[in-house]
Amino acid sequence: MRPFLTVYGHVCLDQIMSLDRFPEPNTSVDILEKHRYFGGTGANIATVAASLGVPTALCSFVGPDLPPDFRCFMEERGVDLSGVETVEGYETSTVLLVTDSQENQVAFVYQGPMRDMGSFPMNTTAARDSRFVHISTGRPEHYLPLMEECRRLEKDLSFDPAQEIHHIWDRDTFRRALPLADRFFCNRNELRTALDYMGTNSPEELLRDVSTIINTRGGDGSLVFTGRGTWAVPAVRPTRVVDPTGAGDAFRAGFYAGQYYGHGLLESVAYGSATASFVLEARGSVTNIPTWEMVEDRAEPVLSRLPG
Numbered sequence: 047m048r049p050f051l052t053v054y055g056h057v058c059l060d061q062i063m064s065l066d067r068f069p070e071p072n073t074s075v076d077i078l079e080k081h082r083y084f085g086g087t088g089a090n091i092a093t094v095a096a097s098l099g100v101p102t103a104l105c106s107f108v109g110p111d112l113p114p115d116f117r118c119f120m121e122e123r124g125v126d127l128s129g130v131e132t133v134e135g136y137e138t139s140t141v142l143l144v145t146d147s148q149e150n151q152v153a154f155v156y157q158g159p160m161r162d163m164g165s166f167p168m169n170t171t172a173a174r175d176s177r178f179v180h181i182s183t184g185r186p187e188h189y190l191p192l193m194e195e196c197r198r199l200e201k202d203l204s205f206d207p208a209q210e211i212h213h214i215w216d217r218d219t220f221r222r223a224l225p226l227a228d229r230f231f232c233n234r235n236e237l238r239t240a241l242d243y244m245g246t247n248s249p250e251e252l253l254r255d256v257s258t259i260i261n262t263r264g265g266d267g268s269l270v271f272t273g274r275g276t277w278a279v280p281a282v283r284p285t286r287v288v289d290p291t292g293a294g295d296a297f298r299a300g301f302y303a304g305q306y307y308g309h310g311l312l313e314s315v316a317y318g319s320a321t322a323s324f325v326l327e328a329r330g331s332v333t334n335i336p337t338w339e340m341v342e343d344r345a346e347p348v349l350s351r352l353p354g
């Protein structure tokens with residue numbers, strides 16, 4: 047099936063651990079609890095989008111150790127993995143997230159093959175046939191030429207560097223990337239860094255380079271900036287907030303599902319809010335994935351309050 051959406055980003059194993067207190071150098075401590083979750087922005091967005099019925103392809107680089115159950119998990123939900131390249135000599139990207147009893151957190155990030163993706167060839171096979179291309183985490187050396195190619199292919203392109211905007215991208219690379227995109231996704235902190243890179247205080251000024259900005263603001267919902275105006279779309283209340291990780295990725299998946307089912311910009315953002323609300327209710331980024339019908343039900347009250 048032709049993909050509607052092609053997502054570029056990480057496929058990552060999240061190892062979540064808790065301990066009493068962080069060890070001093072040259073000492074050891076017992077891990078009290080340890081869980082492995084499937085993660086990575088690329089895998090999260092693609093898996094949730096495919097689960098909502100959107101024909102979705104994923105492009106990423108992994109090691110030969112990618113667990114077969116992770117691959118199956120994505121495939122069973124319909125993600126086209128033909129653009130996921132196995133690179134010998136690396137292990138799959140891994141994040142070790144460690145929390146102590148005071149709720150302090152430290153993270154250890156192993157990029158795996160994604161660190162060197164600048165020297166790997168780009169794969170545009172799925173992107174060519176897609177309506178939307180979504181560029182999430184990964185290296186500018188790989189993504190800038192890819193974004194130029196998507197531009198040449200006249201693809202509708204979203205740029206979403208996520209937390210990597212702060213340390214993987216910089217003023218120069220960000221300024222080159224933004225005008226290549228049609229849409230920029232960011233959370234509160236990411237917007238602040240984007241404004242800093244562009245040397246302005248006003249999101250509206252970024253609209254000189256990109257036609258739409260979708261700025262998520264946690265429980266406060268999201269702001270949508272376009273040349274036609276700025277709108278606030280409320281969040282959808284989850285029954286309870288158990289774990290915020292993956293909310294942003296689920297939001298994006300819900301947005302594309304809205305587009306896939308023929309809805310407008312603000313409606314699609316509302317579907318994003320509704321999708322995120324489910325993922326907040328369980329630990330992990332791809333647990334508690336709703337069906338499209340469940341998303342439609344939860345989005346209903348927000349849709350009825352949207353402007354015009």
Ligand SMILES: Nc1ncnc2c1ncn2[C@@H]1O[C@H](COP(=O)(O)OP(=O)(O)OP(=O)(O)O)[C@@H](O)[C@H]1O
Nearest residue numbers: 233262263264265267281291292293294297319322
């Ligand atoms: N506490 C919350 N209550 C309701 N909705 C929420 C809450 N937190 C997040 N969301 C939903 O998820 C969307 C994305 O959240 P947020 O802006 O925190 O993204 P993020 O910081 O990128 O998250 P992530 O941790 O997944 O990277 C929000 O726009 C909102 O719709």
Ligand SMILES: [Mg+2]
Nearest residue numbers: 208209233294
């Ligand atoms: Mg995020």
